[in-house]
Amino acid sequence: MIELQNITTSDLETYHSSLSRKYQDIQNKKLNLDMSRGKPCKEQLDLSNGLLESLDSSDYRSANGTDCRNYGILDGLPELKALCAELLEVQTQEVIVGGNSSLTQMYDLIAKMLLHRLPDSDTPWCKLSKIKFLCPSPGYDRHFAISANFGIEMIPIDYHSDGPDMDTIERLVANDPEIKGIWCVPKYSNPTGITYSDNVVTRLAKMSAKAPDFTIFWDNAYIVHHLDSTHPKLLNILTACREANHPNRVFIFSSTSKISFPGSGIAMLASSEANISWLKKLMSVQSIGPDKINQLRHLRFFKNIAGIEAHMERHAAILSPKFKIVLNILQDNFANDHTISWSKPHGGYFISLDTPPGCAKKVVAKAKAAGVVLTPAGASFPYGNDPEDRNIRIAPTMPSLAELQQAMELLVLCIKLVSAEEELAKRQTAS
Amino acid sequence: MIELQNITTSDLETYHSSLSRKYQDIQNKKLNLDMSRGKPCKEQLDLSNGLLESLDSSDYRSANGTDCRNYGILDGLPELKALCAELLEVQTQEVIVGGNSSLTQMYDLIAKMLLHRLPDSDTPWCKLSKIKFLCPSPGYDRHFAISANFGIEMIPIDYHSDGPDMDTIERLVANDPEIKGIWCVPKYSNPTGITYSDNVVTRLAKMSAKAPDFTIFWDNAYIVHHLDSTHPKLLNILTACREANHPNRVFIFSSTSKISFPGSGIAMLASSEANISWLKKLMSVQSIGPDKINQLRHLRFFKNIAGIEAHMERHAAILSPKFKIVLNILQDNFANDHTISWSKPHGGYFISLDTPPGCAKKVVAKAKAAGVVLTPAGASFPYGNDPEDRNIRIAPTMPSLAELQQAMELLVLCIKLVSAEEELAKRQTAS
Numbered sequence: 001m002i003e004l005q006n007i008t009t010s011d012l013e014t015y016h017s018s019l020s021r022k023y024q025d026i027q028n029k030k031l032n033l034d035m036s037r038g039k040p041c042k043e044q045l046d047l048s049n050g051l052l053e054s055l056d057s058s059d060y061r062s063a064n065g066t067d068c069r070n071y072g073i074l075d076g077l078p079e080l081k082a083l084c085a086e087l088l089e090v091q092t093q094e095v096i097v098g099g100n101s102s103l104t105q106m107y108d109l110i111a112k113m114l115l116h117r118l119p120d121s122d123t124p125w126c127k128l129s130k131i132k133f134l135c136p137s138p139g140y141d142r143h144f145a146i147s148a149n150f151g152i153e154m155i156p157i158d159y160h161s162d163g164p165d166m167d168t169i170e171r172l173v174a175n176d177p178e179i180k181g182i183w184c185v186p187k188y189s190n191p192t193g194i195t196y197s198d199n200v201v202t203r204l205a206k207m208s209a210k211a212p213d214f215t216i217f218w219d220n221a222y223i224v225h226h227l228d229s230t231h232p233k234l235l236n237i238l239t240a241c242r243e244a245n246h247p248n249r250v251f252i253f254s255s256t257s258k259i260s261f262p263g264s265g266i267a268m269l270a271s272s273e274a275n276i277s278w279l280k281k282l283m284s285v286q287s288i289g290p291d292k293i294n295q296l297r298h299l300r301f302f303k304n305i306a307g308i309e310a311h312m313e314r315h316a317a318i319l320s321p322k323f324k325i326v327l328n329i330l331q332d333n334f335a336n337d338h339t340i341s342w343s344k345p346h347g348g349y350f351i352s353l354d355t356p357p358g359c360a361k362k363v364v365a366k367a368k369a370a371g372v373v374l375t376p377a378g379a380s381f382p383y384g385n386d387p388e389d390r391n392i393r394i395a396p397t398m399p400s401l402a403e404l405q406q407a408m409e410l411l412v413l414c415i416k417l418v419s420a421e422e423e424l425a426k427r428q429t430a431s
Numbered sequence: 432m433i434e435l436q437n438i439t440t441s442d443l444e445t446y447h448s449s450l451s452r453k454y455q456d457i458q459n460k461k462l463n464l465d466m467s468r469g470k471p472c473k474e475q476l477d478l479s480n481g482l483l484e485s486l487d488s489s490d491y492r493s494a495n496g497t498d499c500r501n502y503g504i505l506d507g508l509p510e511l512k513a514l515c516a517e518l519l520e521v522q523t524q525e526v527i528v529g530g531n532s533s534l535t536q537m538y539d540l541i542a543k544m545l546l547h548r549l550p551d552s553d554t555p556w557c558k559l560s561k562i563k564f565l566c567p568s569p570g571y572d573r574h575f576a577i578s579a580n581f582g583i584e585m586i587p588i589d590y591h592s593d594g595p596d597m598d599t600i601e602r603l604v605a606n607d608p609e610i611k612g613i614w615c616v617p618k619y620s621n622p623t624g625i626t627y628s629d630n631v632v633t634r635l636a637k638m639s640a641k642a643p644d645f646t647i648f649w650d651n652a653y654i655v656h657h658l659d660s661t662h663p664k665l666l667n668i669l670t671a672c673r674e675a676n677h678p679n680r681v682f683i684f685s686s687t688s689k690i691s692f693p694g695s696g697i698a699m700l701a702s703s704e705a706n707i708s709w710l711k712k713l714m715s716v717q718s719i720g721p722d723k724i725n726q727l728r729h730l731r732f733f734k735n736i737a738g739i740e741a742h743m744e745r746h747a748a749i750l751s752p753k754f755k756i757v758l759n760i761l762q763d764n765f766a767n768d769h770t771i772s773w774s775k776p777h778g779g780y781f782i783s784l785d786t787p788p789g790c791a792k793k794v795v796a797k798a799k800a801a802g803v804v805l806t807p808a809g810a811s812f813p814y815g816n817d818p819e820d821r822n823i824r825i826a827p828t829m830p831s832l833a834e835l836q837q838a839m840e841l842l843v844l845c846i847k848l849v850s851a852e853e854e855l856a857k858r859q860t861a862s
Contacts, residue, residue, distance in 0.1 A: 037502070045500045049488040052724070057480040069476045069692040071468070099530055100722045107717040111542050115557065115581065126546065126557045142716075149716040150546065261500040264724040285573075285580040286538040291531045291722065293483070293695040 004423040012427075016420040023370065023417055026410050031371030033407050038190070038349035039398045040258055043318050047311060048260040054300040060293065068292035074284055075276075076268075080295045084268040086305050087223065088252055089236050094270045096279065098290050102255040102267040106217060107146050109251060109269075112282050113180075113215070114150060119274045120248050121213040125180060134172065134182040136164035138352060138380030138391050140190045140219065143183040147382070154382035155179070159192055163200035170207045177210040181217055187234045188222035191352040191380055191393040193345025195232040205240035205249065216241075216250040222348040223254050224312045227320050230346040238270060247272045256298060258349065259308060259315075266298050322396040322404055326351050329408040333416075340415065342394075351394040352380075359418045360389045366414040372407045435854040443858070447851040454801065454848055457841050462802030464838050469621070469780035470829045471689055474749050478742060479691040485731040491724065499723035505715055506707075507699075511726045515699040517736050518654065519683055520667050525701045527710065529721050533686040533698040537648060538577050540682060540700075543713050544611075544646070545581060550705045551679050552644040556611060565603065565613040567595035569783060569811030569822050571621045571650065574614040578813070585813035586610070590623055594631035601638045608641040612648055618665045619653035622783040622811055622824040624776025626663040636671035636680065647672075647681040653779040654685050655743045658751050661777040669701060678703045687729060689780065690739060690746075697729050753827040753835055757782050760839040764847075771846070773825075782825040783811075790849045791820045797845040803838045 004012060060068050062077045075081065076097025085092040098105055114126040125131050132153040135144060147154050155172065158165045164184070173179050184204075186196040196204075204216060218237055241249045248271070256265035271279070302308050327344060330353070334340040339356040355363055360377035367374050375393040378386040394411070396404055433446060491499050493508045506512065507528025516523040529536055545557040556562050563584040566575060578585050586603065589596045594617070604610050615635075617627040627635075635647060649668055672680045679702070687696035702710070733739050758775060761784070765771040770787040786794055791808035798805050806824040809817040825842070827835055 039502055042498065045498065048500070049491075052486045052488055052491060053484075055483045057483055060480075060483060067473065067476065069479070069694060071470055071688075071693040073694075101718050104718050108539075111546065115542065115545060145716045149713070257502075261724060262502040263500060263504075263720055264722045282580070285576045287532050287535050289694055291695045291725065293692060294722065294725065 004419060009424075009427055012420060012423060016417070016424060019413060019417040019420055022413055023366070026413065027370045029371075029406075031406060031410070033371060033399055033403055034373045035395050035399060035407060036373045036375050037398075038258070038395045040262060040315075041318065041398050041400070044315055044397070045261060047314050047318075048301070051260055051264075051297050051301045054297045055293065059300070060296065062292070062296060066292070068296045071288045073289045073292060074287065075280055076290055077292055077295045077299070080266070080299055083299065083302075083304065084254075084266075085270070087308065088220070088254060088268065088270045090238050090252070090270045093273055094238065094276055096269050096276060096283075097295060098267045098269070100257075100263065100265055100267060100291075100294075102219070102221070102253040102257070102269070103142055103146075105267050105269050106143070106219070106253055108286075109279070110146060110150055110152075112279070113213075116282060118213045118215070118248070119278050128178070130178050131180045132176065132178045134164075134169060134179060135382045136182070136184065136189075137382060138191055138386070138393070139183060140185055141375070141379040143217070143219065144382050147183075152180075153178075156382050156387075157182075159189075159194060161194065162197035163194060166200055166203045166207075170203065173210065173214060174208045175210055179209075180211050180213065181215045183217050183219065185219045185221060186237070187220055187232070188225060188345055188348025190221065190348065191343070191350035191391075193343040193348050193350065193352065195234055195346075198235045201235040201237050201240055202244075205237060205244040205246060209246075209249075214249065218250050218252045220252055220254045221258070224308060225258060225315070225349070226312060226347040227316055227323055228346055232346060238272070242272070248275050251275065259311065260298060260301070264294065266295055319397055321401060322399075323351065325401060325404050326394055326396050326408055329405075329412060333412045349395060349397055351396065353392045353394055354390045355392060355415055356419055356422070357388045357390045359415065359422065360386060360392050362418045362421075363411070363414045364392060366418060367407075367411055370410055370414075372410050374411070435850060440855075440858055443851060443855060447848070447855060450844060450848040450851055453844055454797070457844065458801045460802075460837075462837060462841070464802060464830055464834055465804045466826050466830060466838060467804045467806050468829075469689070469826045471693060471746075472749065472829050472831070475746055475828070476692060478745050478749075479732070482691055482695075482728050482732045485728045486724065490731070491727065493723070493727060497723070499727045502719045504720045504723055505718065506711055507721055508723055508726045508730070511697070511730055514730065514733075514735065515685075515697075516701070518739065519651070519685060519699065519701045521669050521683070521701045524704055525669065525707055527700050527707060527714075528726060529698045529700070531688075531694065531696055531698060531722075531725075533650070533652065533684040533688070533700070534573055534577075536698050536700050537574070537650070537684055539717075540710070541577060541581055541583075543710070544644075547713060549644045549646070549679070550709050559609070561609050562611045563607065563609045565595075565600060565610060566813045567613070567615065567620075568813060569622055569817070569824070570614060571616055571652075572806070572810040574648070574650065575813050578614075583611075584609075587813050587818075588613075590620075590625060592625065593628035594625060597631055597634045597638075601634065604638055604640045604642075604645060606641055610640075611642050611644060612646045614648050614650070616650045616652060617668070618651055618663070619656060619776055619779025621652065621779065622774070622781035622822075624774040624779050624781065624783065626665055626777075629666045632666040632668050632671055633675075636668060636677060637675040640677075640680075645680065649681050649683045651683055651685045652689070655739060656689060656746070656780070657743060657778040658747055658754055659777055663777060669703070673703070679706050682706065690742065691729060691732070695725065697726055750828055752832060753830075754782065756832060756835050757825055757827045757839055760836075760843060764843045780826060780828055782827065784823045784825055785821045786823060786846055787850055787853070788819045788821045790846065790853065791817060791823050793849045793852075794842070794845045795823060797849060798838075798842055801841055801845075803841050805842070
C-alpha cells in the first residue's frame with residue numbers, strides 16, 4: 001500500500017499516470033455490467049425452477065379442501081400462514097401472507113396509516129402538519145423512497161457495530177411527537193450486514209415514545225439468507241414489544257423474493273393481533289384475496305422450514321464464493337489503509353464499503369464510465385445524501401465470478417485513482 | 432298468477448297457509464347453498480387448468496429474453512401489455528398490467544388520488560373537506576365499499592335502460608366541485624346487465640365538470656363475458672374523452688379474474704399517457720414489478736385475442752343454461768305480475784330482480800332461513816340502502832343446475848310468501 005501523503009509529488013504524478021493507463025486499458029475492454037441492485041443470479045433462480053412445475057391439473061386444493069383457483073381467503077392459505085409464522089417466530093394469527101412484494105405491503109401500510117387511524121393513533125397521519133421517520137443509515141434506499149414519496153421527513157441515524165445508535169434514537173423518540181416511525185433491516189442489514197444485538201432490540205421495544213402510535217418497520221428481508229454457518233440470532237421483537245407493554249409498536253415484514261423467485265414470491269407480515277385485525281378490516285375493501293395458487297406452489301415446493309433451510313444452503317453455496325472474491329480483493333489492496341473500511345457480512349446481499357471521505361461519488365462515476373454500474377453513491381442515505389460522501393454499496397450476487405473479479409479490480413483501481421487525484425488536487429491548491 | 436288484492440281474506444289465508452307448508456317442506460330439506468357472490472363454478476375453473484402446466488423449467492423468458500423469474504418491469508411484460516391493449520381497444524403505452532386484482536388497482540388509485548396530485552388536480556383529495564362520487568345504482572357493492580372506506584360521500588344515480596341517468600349526472604357534475612368521480616360498470620353492468628349506449632358514453636366524455644380532475648372509474652369487468660351471440664358494442668371511452676378534450680378523465684379497469692382463475696388472474700388498467708406516466712412514477716416507489724411468471728403463464732395459455740374469445744365461448748356454454756333456468760322460473764311464475772321485474776342479460780354474472788317494494792330484505796332473510804344465502808338486500812346500493820327495498824342480485828354461476836333449480840324455486844316461494852304476508856298485514860291494519 002502506498003501512503004499518498006508521504007510520497008513526493010513527482011512520485012505521486014508517476015503513480016497517477018500508471019493508474020490512469022490501467023484505467024484506460026479497462027475502459028477499452030468495454031465492460032457492460034450492472035451491479036446496482038441486489039438481484040439474484042441465474043444459478044440462484046434455477047434452484048427454484050421446481051416451482052414452475054410444482055402444481056398440475058389435479059393439484060389445486062389446500063389442506064382443508066379450498067379450491068385455490070377461486071376467490072377468497074384474504075390473509076393467505078392457513079398452512080402457509082403457519083409456515084410463515086414459524087419462519088418469523090410468531091403465532092399464526094399474527095401473520096398475513098400476501099402477494100409478491102413485501103415492499104408493496106410496507107407502502108400500503110403507510111398509505112393506510114396516513115388515511116386511517118392505527119389502533120394506537122389519535123388521528124390519521126395525513127391530517128398532521130408534519131411526520132418524521134428515523135432512518136438508520138446507510139440503509140435500504142427503497143425505504144427512504146417510500147418516506148420521500150409520502151412527504152415524511154427523514155432523520156438519519158448512525159450505525160454502531162451492533163445496530164443503530166440507540167442513545168440518539170431514545171432521546172429523539174422520547175421528545176418529538178412528530179416522530180412516528182423507524183425503518184429497520186435488523187438482520188444482515190442492507191447494506192451494512194449488521195445484525196441487531198439483543199440490547200438494541202430490547203431498547204427499541206422498551207423505549208418511551210412521545211407518539212403513542214410510534215411504529216417500528218422491521219424489514220426482516222434476510223431472515224434465512226446466511227452466507228456461512230455463523231447464523232447470528234436476532235431477538236424476537238414482537239415478543240419484546242409485548243413484554244415491554246408496547247404490543248402494537250412493530251410490524252415485521254419478510255418475503256421469499258430472495259428465496260424463490262424475486263418477481264413471483266410470497267410476501268408476509270406479522271404484528272400484534274390488534275394490528276392484524278385492524279389491517280385485515282381495511283384490506284377487505286382492497287382485495288378479495290392474494291394469489292393462493294402461487295402460495296400453494298410454494299408450499300408444495302418447500303414443504304416446511306427444513307426445506308427452506310436446505311434451499312438457503314444451496315443459495316449460500318452459490319453466493320459465498322462471490323462475497324469471498326470481493327472481500328479478498330479489498331483485503332489484498334486496502335488491508336493496511338485506515339481510510340478505507342468495509343463490512344464482512346455473515347449473510348444478506350451486500351458489502352458496505354467506505355472510501356476516503358469525499359470520494360464515493362467520483363469512484364462510482366469512474367466505474368460507470370468504464371462500464372460497471374454500481375448503486376449510485378449516497379443512495380443508501382435519506383435524500384441520497386451521504387454526509388461524508390464515502391459509502392458505496394457493493395452487490396456481488398448478480399455477476400459471474402469472472403465478471404465480479406473484473407468489476408472489483410476496476411472498483412479498486414477507481415478508488416486508488418480518485419485518491420491520487422484528490423491528493424494531487426490538494427497539493428495544487430496548497431502550492 | 433294470483434292477484435292478491437282481488438281475493439278474499441279467507442282465500443288469502445288459505446293461500447298463505449299453503450305457501451307456508453311448502454316453505455316448511457323446503458326448510459326440512461336443510462339446503463346449504465351460497466349464491467351471495469359472482470363466483471365461477473368448478474367447471475369454469477377447470478377450463479383454465481392448462482395455466483397450471485403452461486410453463487416449465489425451460490420456459491421462463493419473455494419474447495425479448497427477459498428472465499421473468501427475476502425483479503423488474505413495473506408495468507408488465509410488453510407482449511402482455513400489447514394483448515391487453517388489444518382487449519381494451521387502446522394503445523400499448525396506455526396500459527399497465529398488474530397483479531391479481533383490478534379491485535386492488537382501483538383502491539390503490541383512489542388512495543393515490545387522496546395522497547397525491549392527479550395531473551389535472553389542484554390538490555390531493557385528502558386535503559379537501561369533502562369529496563363525492565356518483566354511484567349508478569344498483570351497482571357493484573365493492574365499489575361502494577371502497578368509497579365508504581375512504582370517507583367519500585356517495586350519491587346514488589338511477590339507471591335507465593341504456594345506462595345511468597345522464598340528465599342528472601350532467602347537472603350534478605357541472606355544478607358541484609366536490610364531485611370527483613363516478614363508478615361505472617359499462618358492459619353487462621353488475622347487477623343490471625345493461626351495456627351503456629353510445630349516447631351515454633359520449634355524454635360522459637363530453638359533459639362539463641366543475642372539478643377539473645373529475646374522474647370516471649370505468650370498470651370493464653365483463654368485457655368479453657358474453658352469454659349469447661348478441662355482443663353489444665361498447666363505445667371506446669378513452670377515445671371519446673380524448674376527442675372531447677378531456678383526455679385524462681377516465682381510468683379503464685379489467686382483469687382475467689372471471690376469464691382464467693379469480694384468485695390468480697391478471698389485472699389491467701388503461702388511461703391517457705399523461706395519467707399512466709403519473710401513475711407509473713408513483714408505482715415505482717410501491718413495487719419493483721408484478722408477478723411476470725404468472726403473466727407469462729397467461730400468454731402461453733391464451734396466446735392471443737382469438738384464444739381468449741374461444742375460451743369465453745366455453746364459459747358461456749357452462750353459464751348460459753344456468754341463466755336460462757333462472758329466467759325461465761321467473762317467467763313461469765311472474766310473467767304477468769307488473770310488480771315484479773328482472774333483467775335478461777346478454778352477458779356478465781348477474782340477474783337483477785325487483786320484487787314488490789318493501790319485500791327484498793324479508794325475501795332474502797326467508798331464503799337464508801331455508802339455507803340459501805343470497806347477496807344481502809340493499810348491498811347493490813350506496814350505504815346498503817335500497818330506497819324501495821326491492822332489488823335482489825341473483826348470482827347463478829356457482830351452483831349446479833340442480834342446486835340452482837332448488838334455489839330459484841325457494842326464491843320464488845319466498846317472494847310469494849312475503850307478498851302474501853304483506854297483503855295480510857295490510858288488511859289487519861285496515862280492519
